[in-house]
Amino acid sequence: MLHLLPQLSPAFGDPVRIVELGANDGYHTGLLAQFAASFGRRWQYVALEPDPRLRPSIPPGVQFVPYAVAATDGEAEFHLSSGGTPEGDRYTGSSSLRQPTETIFRCWPHMRFEAPIKVKTVTLNTLYAQFSLDHVDFIWCDVQGCEIDVVRGGMEALSRTKYFYTEYCDAELYTGQGFLADLVEELKPIMHIHTDFKGDVLFENNSLQH
Numbered sequence: 001m002l003h004l005l006p007q008l009s010p011a012f013g014d015p016v017r018i019v020e021l022g023a024n025d026g027y028h029t030g031l032l033a034q035f036a037a038s039f040g041r042r043w044q045y046v047a048l049e050p051d052p053r054l055r056p057s058i059p060p061g062v063q064f065v066p067y068a069v070a071a072t073d074g075e076a077e078f079h080l081s082s083g084g085t086p087e088g089d090r091y092t093g094s095s096s097l098r099q100p101t102e103t104i105f106r107c108w109p110h111m112r113f114e115a116p117i118k119v120k121t122v123t124l125n126t127l128y129a130q131f132s133l134d135h136v137d138f139i140w141c142d143v144q145g146c147e148i149d150v151v152r153g154g155m156e157a158l159s160r161t162k163y164f165y166t167e168y169c170d171a172e173l174y175t176g177q178g179f180l181a182d183l184v185e186e187l188k189p190i191m192h193i194h195t196d197f198k199g200d201v202l203f204e205n206n207s208l209q210h
Helices: 002-011 027-037 102-107 124-130 147-152 180-187
Strands: 016-021 043-048 062-065 074-078 081-083 111-113 117-122 136-141 161-167 191-196 200-205
Touching (some): 002 027, 016 124, 147 180
Antiparallel strands (some): 161 200
16 A cells, blocks of 8 residues: 555645554554655644554654544443464454454464453544644554444544545454445445555545546
């Protein structure tokens, strides 16, 4: 996906605004912040990551919020993923507000989930209001089965967003998760698919359609 950003950038505003939902260890945060700064004009970057075990490497200028994005503001249980393979792969990137299903353990037999913890939650609509985001150029969304919750709590915000990039899965890895068809249906009034990467999808605001 990152290789497509220069093609999308002519539609980006001033300031350039990026929101990252699920920063994990901050790897993509660094790359996206570097991209935002490359325009040589004002930029604003808001990154969310609720997992207290992770301390993302946050570049200067990035506004970090230790919350999970959800369908409602408040507090919720957060299921912490853990475990790892004998080869050294660690599974700290699959934590979710939604409970994992047996399917996830069949796909990744070395994955484990610790006892859930309470985390603060915020809707995308509230986040935009709190940071005075009258427009956002690009959202990077990695929320492990909570994609439909992001949309349902963020339709007003997404109407002011040019591009929305998110993971999706059409196997139920998390209880009650939305599938791609659900995302398309919910977003239809304001967004359409720009590119389906088969596991990730880039939505484009309908106002940008030629």
